[in-house]
Amino acid sequence: MTETDTASQPTGALSHLRVLDLTRVRAGPACCRILADYGADVIKVEAPAGVDPNETINGPRDGSDMQNLHRSKRSLSLNLKMPEGQEIFRRLAAGADVVVENYRPDVKYRLGVDYESLAAINPRIILASISGFGQDGPYAARAGFDQIAQGMGGLMAVTGLPGQGPVRAGAAVADVAAGVFAATGILTAVIEREKSGRGQWLHTSLLEAQIAMMDFQAARYLVEDEVPEQAGNDHPVSTPTGVQQTADGYLNLGVAGDGQWRSLCREIGRPELGEDPDFATVEARLHNRRQVRELLDPVFLGETTATWLKRLEAANIPAGPIYRMDEVFSDPQVAHLGMATTVEHVRRGPIRLVGTPVRLTRTPPRISSAAPDVGEHSEEILQDLGLDAERIAVLRRNGVV
Incomplete structure (x- = not known):
């Protein structure tokens, strides 16, 4: 539509x-x-x-x-x-x-x-x-x-x-x-x-x-007695899930599961990181969030946003652009969905x-x-x-x- x-x-x-x-x-x-x-x-x-x-x-x-x-x-x-x-x-x-x-x-x-x-x-x-x-x-x-x-x-x-x-x-x-x-x-x-x-x-x-x-932020407190803090653009309980700077802008990366992490490691030419005990599980990556960021930041700076989005989509790794409002309504999927009605x-x-x-x-x-x-x-x-x-x-x- x-x-x-x-x-x-x-x-x-x-x-x-x-x-x-x-x-x-x-x-x-x-x-x-x-x-x-x-x-x-x-x-x-x-x-x-x-x-x-x-x-x-x-x-x-x-x-x-x-x-x-x-x-x-x-x-x-x-x-x-x-x-x-x-x-x-x-x-x-x-x-x-x-x-x-x-x-x-x-x-x-x-x-x-x-x-x-x-x-x-x-x-x-x-x-x-x-x-x-x-x-x-x-x-x-x-x-x-x-x-x-x-x-x-x-x-x-x-x-x-x-x-x-x-x-x-x-x-x-x-x-x-x-x-x-x-x-x-x-x-x-x-x-x-x-x-x-x-x-x-x-x-x-x-x-x-x-x-x-x-x-889930409220449930973290009620069930686990954890008080969530500011996490910026990073997901509070999953990484690498957040904003990555590219050669010409930014994108959102959504690597939540361990299988997605291994796919990302293969896509960036570092398959060994998928099995590294410091990064192989959600818990390990959260514990080593800073090191994950230090590994990925220079890699993503090497290509444009458009290039990365194509590569990540082909590898079934969740990712997406970060739009201003004019770009939102110019996106072909948004137009197809009919989210602007005259x-x-x-x-x-x-x-x-x-x-x-x-x-x-x-x-x-x-x-x-x-x-x-x-x-x-x-x-x-x-x-x-x-x-x-x-x-x-x-x-x-x-x-x-």
């Missing part, structure tokens, strides 16, 4: 679901984006323009971040701080499947969008809550942001060169992971509802998601957005539209609720929508 406009492709895996998206910033919008790309009717419920002082927190409405986070959704402008706005939301919730929110934990109760209130209207409703630190506990009321979770979840302590101090990852790991985990929880609850007929409340947080993303924007014209990374063969995902303007679909959504044009006009004059 090549880069394409997906508007002509089939979709609909989740077309039977209606999702009310009360989220902002990144984790919640990323969660709802997943559902929208698979065909769910995601209604982005947001304050009318000018009501929220932080409405530009993700940049301009037509900017890359907003467009990528909120594609495939509809927008309803609704002031939930007003009683009329809350009443309209309750009417929407009565016919919805899922509500997603990422307010601070106490806010949902003030707005009447907590699970107990929603379930009283619609027992099948599923409420997904994403917070910074959890729905209760000593940090529940704190504001949560990705970098704070990266620090508290252990990522920054293992990222970067040894001794250089904590380093944040260059992507919003905690935010996006929380969104993915929340979407997983929503789909699990939807499947369970087929048996029970009842909805439920699920919640995750940036902190929980970041700790879960630490995976949609039409009313003011910007054709724009490319990041594709959906999981494909279903019968009901593939589809980015159906660019991100909507604030309240772009308010009238049609409110008409579906039975409100006539006169009533909608009154709501607009009163600042409810």
Whole structure:
């Protein structure tokens, strides 16, 4: 599959679901984006323009971040701080499947969008809550942001060169992971509802998601009582797995197993190193990591990156280039996978957005539209609720929508 406009492709895996998206910033919008790309009717419920002082927190409405986070959704402008706005939301919730929110934990109760209130209207409703630190506990009321979770979840302590101090990852790991985990929880609850007929409340947080993303590093501490340190570009428990400088740049080398090590030794003309007791096993190479580096560095400096990648691929040794973002989307495999998807924007014209990374063969995902303007679909959504044009006009004059 090549880069394409997906508007002509089939979709609909989740077309039977209606999702009310009360989220902002990144984790919640990323969660709802997943559902929208698979065909769910995601209604982005947001304050009318000018009501929220932080409405530009993700940049301009037509900017890359907003467009990528909120594609495939509809927008309803609704002031939930007003009683009329809350009443309209309750009417929407009565016919919805899922509500997603990422307010601070106490806010949902003030707005009447907590699970107990929603379930009283619609027992099948599923409420997904994403917070910074959890729905209760000593940090529940704190504001949560990705970098704070990266620090508290252990990522920054293992990222970067040894001794250089904590380093944040260059992507919003905690935010996006929380969104993915929340979407997983929503789909699990939807499947369970087929048996029970009842909805439920699920919640995750940036902190929980970041700790879960630490995976084997967290397990090293919990199981082995090892506290991981910064390892730079080297893999913490496998070598030679990391960045190698070449004659004209860098490449990633992924020699994990002993068989791969022996293949590498043959490829560089040093087959005897494959059996050398100082290097023959993973444990031995880790113990002698510095010597392994001293052996390989001058060898890799002798050829260009392109030459090494061809040689290593032919020898079935895992390796890959290290791209800047423009090079990522120029790679033929990335183009084949369709990870840049073109949609039409009313003011910007054709724009490319990041594709959906999981494909279903019968009901593939589809980015159906660019991100909507604030309240772009308010009238049609409110008409579906039975409100006539006169009533909608009154709501607009009163600042409810």
